[in-house]
Amino acid sequence: MKGPLFYSKILLFGEYGIIKDSKGLSIPYNFFKGALKMDDNTSEKAQQSNMALSGFSEYLDKLTKEQPELVSFNVKELKEDIAKGMYFDSSIPQGYGVGSSGALVAAIYDKYANDKITVLENLTRKKLLKLKTIFGNMESFFHGKSSGLDPLNSYLSLPILINSKDNIESTSIPTQNAKGKGAVFLLDSGSTGETAPMVQLFMEQMKSEGFRNMLKNQFIKHTDACVEDFVNGNVKSLFGNLKQLSNVVLNNFKPMIPAKFHELWKQGIDSNEYYLKLCGSGGGGYILGFTEDLAKAKKALKDYKLEVVYNF
Structure with a gap:
C-alpha cells in the first residue's frame, strides 16, 4: 500500500499574526512530500513513525468520541493498519517550518475520516472553515495548539488566503516569472x-x-x-x-x-x-x-x- 502524496507548505505571511487575526497567505511547496506506506521497511525512521502513529490513533479515537459532530474516524481500520506496520514516509524536514505534521494530518484524514469533505466538491467558506477546525483539533496532538492551516494547505494543495480567523478562501497567486530576477x-x-x-x-x-x-x-x-x-x-x-x-x-x-x-x-x-x-x-x-x-x-x-x- 502507498497512499496519495501530501506536500509541504510555506506560510509566506502571517506567522504569529494569524493568531491575532492578521491576514495570511500560505502556499503548497512541492519540493517536500509524504505518503502513508505499508511495506517491509524496518528502518529506525519507519519504526519511529509507526510508534508516533500509534499514539496519534489513540488521540483520534478520543477525538471521535468527544466531538462526533465535528469528525469521526475509522479508528479500527487505522489501528489495524498501524499494527501491520504502517508509517508515514516523508521527505519533509521536521522542525523546519514547512509543515511536516500538517502533511501527516492531511494523509490520515484523507484515508480514515468518515464522511470526509473532499477536494473535488464545491469548497464553500463554511466547508473550508470546518476542515480547518478539524485539522486544528487533529494537529494539536503534535503542537499543543494549531490553527489547522498547515494540514489544510497540504490537503487541498492550493494557495490559501486568510482574511481573518473566520474568513479563509482558496486563492490564486500571480503566475511565476521564470525569467524574473526577483x-x-x-x-x-x-x-x-x-x-x-x-x-x-x-x-x-x-x-x-x-x-x-x-x-x-x-x-x-x-x-x-x-x-x-x-x-x-x-x-x-x-x-x-x-x-x-x-x-x-x-x-x-x-x-x-x-x-x-x-x-x-x-x-x-x-x-x-x-x-x-x-x-x-x-x-x-x-x-x-x-x-x-x-x-x-x-x-x-x-x-x-x-x-x-x-x-x-
Missing part, C-alpha cells in the same frame, strides 16, 4: 526549531501592552499590506512593506531568530539586497527571504544554501 527563497538555518515553546513565548509576550500595540499597529499592518501586494502582484509596493516587516520582526521577535542570523538579517535591511522573515514559528529551521535581485542576494549570502521557492 525571488522568494528559503535559507537553511542549520538547526531545527520547535513550535510549541516559540508559541508559548509569544503568548507570554502578548501579556505586555507594549507588545500587543506593536503587533497591532506595526506587525499586523505590514503583514496585511504584504499579503495584499503579493496576491495582486504589486511587486514594488511589496518590497517596501517587506522591508518594514523585516525590521519589525528583527526588533520585536529576536528570540525567534537564531542568534547567528541577527547580523545577517540587519545587513539585508541596510543593503536592500534581500529581506528576511520568519518561516513558521522560527527558533530554527528555515528562514524566508525575499529579493528583487537573486544574483545579488546569492552573492551576499554565499555562505548559505538558498532554495528558490517562487520567482517574480
